[in-house]
Amino acid sequence: MLRTTIFSASRSLFAKPASLVAVRSYHPKVIDHYERPRNVGSLNKSDPFVGTGLVGAPACGDVMKLQIKVDEETGKIVDVKFKTFGCGSAIASSSYMTERVRGMTLEDAGAIKNTEVAKELSLPPVKLHCSMLAEDAIKSAINDYKRKRAAATGTVSASA
Amino acid sequence: MATASTTTRFFHASCTAQDSDHGHDASTVTQKPAERPCYRCATPLPYMELICTNSECNAVQSIAPGTNYYEVLGMSPEPTFDLDVKSLRNRFLRIQQQIHPDSFSHNTDGNQVYAQQQSSLANKAYSTLKEPLSRANYMLHLLGSPVHETESLNKQELLMEVMEARELLEDAQTEEEVDDLKAVNDGRIQDAVKGLTAAFKEQDLETAKTLAIELQYWIRIQNVIRDWAAGKPIVADHV
Secondary structure (H helix, E strand, O other), X not given: OHXXXXXXXXXXOOOOOHHHXXXXXXXXXXXXXXXXXXXXXXXXXXXXXXXXXXXXXXXXXXXXXXXXXXXXXXXXXXXXXXXXXXXXXXXXXXXXXXXXXXXXXXXXXXXXXXXXXXXXXXXXXXXXXXXXHHHHHHHHHHHHHHHHHHHHHOOOOOOO | OOOOOHHHHOOOOHHHOOOOOOOOOOOOOOOOOOEEXXXXXXXXXXXOOOEOOOOXXXXXXXXXXXXXXXXXXXXXXXXXXXXXXXXXXXXXXXXHHHHOHHHHOOOOOOHHHHHHHHHHHHHHHHHHHHOHHHHHHHHHHHOOOOOOOOOOEOOHHHHHHXXXXXXXXXXXXXXXXXXXXXXXXXXHHHHHHHHHHHHHHOOOHHHHHHHXXXXXXXXXXXXXXXXXXXXXXXXOOOO
């Protein structure tokens, strides 16, 4: 508490508070997803119609989980959740991805490129890997779902 | 890549190193001579000498090209993971005593600029080598096996452990709970550092890289634990 008070007091002495500078470097769309992330949470991992993608960015220590629930009849994604521990761009990328893939077929969802995510969120070059992580996450979730279905229906080919 | 001669692999072009984390890339550097002349009075000096030994000159020397962080701190260029942080600190402090820019604040010739550059390089070298994670990453960089920014990790076992640890931390309500999580995480860090020491000793770069990645995750969790406060949401934990 004391620390907070001192901090905010000293902040007013500077023309450019450190926190503002940091926020300014993020695009408003990133901030929007970061402040109001869409579809945060988890789906039941052992549900036979839920695919889970769990990926990480080793250089920075980010981890991202993206889960899809698929309607077997239509082959479309009916529910999607994510949980990301990482920077604002990684959170925004995965949040955007969940919005994007809802209602899509697996094929369409698997075809989304990280460049689309990066463009939509105006990610700077140093943050491109965050969008790549989101692409890896949805692909990995789709693969997990396919593997599960293949195992359940007795198909031999489990490779995705 | 693995066959590059050891003498040329461990170097960086110091003067231009400011952008990337590890800055110092070997490119045009070849074997270093034992001496180089003082730029002002031409007295021959040991290659890494900071200040001209000629008492009538005493000029602060420019950064010696082609040296890595180990050499900057007065050690052998051979990168080593298992080092005594206390003696590293002593070396660092000794260097800073000699060339701290404040000592040259009234100096109008080149001394001040060179002192600033030397001091800044020593800071970078020390801050990189003193922490096991940055030291491991720097070594992997020097040895030609760095962890790339764009790499993606698919080790499910590790990722699941990380995710679970992060979720436990997110759900923690009391200091006691966090202390327990901290104890577990400190154990993970210790294990990773121990493993890194062995892997680098055996020159097993693949294992070293895997462990450096693990350590990166545990250190991130350590930082979140450090910043933890009851009721404070954990959202983005770095920029």
